[in-house]
Amino acid sequence: MKVIDMYDAPHTGRTVTSNDIKISARNVNVFYGDNHAIKDVSVDIEDKMVTAFIGPSGCGKSTFLRCLNRMNDTIESSRIEGTICIDDEDIYDRRVDPVQLRAKVGMVFQKPNPFPKSIYDNVAYGPKIHGMARNKAELDEIVEKALRRGAIWDEVKDRLHAPGTGLSGGQQQRLCIARAVATEPEVLLMDEPCSALDPIATAQVEELIDELRQDYSVVIVTHSMQQAARVSQKTAFFHLGNLVEYGETGKIFTNPEDSRTEAYITGRIG
Numbered sequence: 552m553k554v555i556d557m558y559d560a561p562h563t564g565r566t567v568t569s570n571d572i573k574i575s576a577r578n579v580n581v582f583y584g585d586n587h588a589i590k591d592v593s594v595d596i597e598d599k600m601v602t603a604f605i606g607p608s609g610c611g612k613s614t615f616l617r618c619l620n621r622m623n624d625t626i627e628s629s630r631i632e633g634t635i636c637i638d639d640e641d642i643y644d645r646r647v648d649p650v651q652l653r654a655k656v657g658m659v660f661q662k663p664n665p666f667p668k669s670i671y672d673n674v675a676y677g678p679k680i681h682g683m684a685r686n687k688a689e690l691d692e693i694v695e696k697a698l699r700r701g702a703i704w705d706e707v708k709d710r711l712h713a714p715g716t717g718l719s720g721g722q723q724q725r726l727c728i729a730r731a732v733a734t735e736p737e738v739l740l741m742d743e744p745c746s747a748l749d750p751i752a753t754a755q756v757e758e759l760i761d762e763l764r765q766d767y768s769v770v771i772v773t774h775s776m777q778q779a780a781r782v783s784q785k786t787a788f789f790h791l792g793n794l795v796e797y798g799e800t801g802k803i804f805t806n807p808e809d810s811r812t813e814a815y816i817t818g819r820i821g
């Protein structure tokens with residue numbers, strides 16, 4: 552890991568270093584029928600860093616995020632061109648199993664969506680499907696570790712068999728993060744993970760995101776520029792399906808190169 556440029560990210564005082572490239576997208580185009588939603592996007596996303604996707608509503612942030620674990624495959628009208636590699640492996644290669652890919656590239660959605668199962672079973676589900684535990688004791692260990700990673704263990708350890716849907720919104724979202732990390736992914740995709748949460752729960756999830764980047768490459772779509780500035784080291788600004796500008800978060804928010812980025816961060820478009 553080499554240090555390329557040091558700066559204090561706004562509000563955080565963190566430093567930015569350059570890591571290995573985890574995800575490499577080249578000339579990606581996405582269509583929904585005739586709607587050209589993503590236009591020739593090429594980007595390298597680094598490992599062990601939080602990358603934020605920002606931009607006005609409808610600019611393609613979620614579409615591009617979903618392409619990174621082939622969630623867009625599930626939308627019938629959607630078609631993708633170009634290449635996306637994770638660790639140099641083309642994730643759209645015929646030999647790649649999307650179910651295995653989604654274990655490696657986990658996703659957390661806008662609205663907390665626990666399964667209608669117990670807290671324990673929500674987290675145990677993925678590891679069971681992927682045969683990660685040989686017995687109950689190993690499964691218990693995986694569940695505890697994931698709940699700890701999700702920063703919710705202490706709140707639920709005495710009621711693991713209560714329904715996940717009985718938790719508060721913020722707890723449900725941390726449970727969903729625990730569920731996503733239980734299969735030991737390498738990349739975590741988050742599509743506006745705090746938009747349904749109150750400020751305290753948002754702060755808890757943001758703190759968790761900062762911890763998670765020690766182990767994962769995290770990509771977060773957010774409508775909040777303050778949130779992007781607080782949690783990310785790299786920011787990508789999308790506009791009308793184009794990736795307009797991509798760089799260090801501090802630079803994007805203080806000294807953007809493109810007039811469209813500047814218009815967005817100063818509230819003139821969006």
Ligand SMILES: Nc1ncnc2c1ncn2[C@@H]1O[C@H](COP(=O)(O)OP(=O)(O)OP(=O)(O)O)[C@@H](O)[C@H]1O
Nearest residue numbers: 583586588607608609610611612613614615626628
């Ligand atoms: N499931 C879908 N079927 C058809 N078109 C879609 C679908 N999802 C998105 N689109 C279209 O693709 C374009 C990009 O939408 P997308 O949701 O990716 O943008 P976004 O930047 O994430 O927006 P928002 O911030 O409002 O969530 C829009 O024109 C949208 O209408």
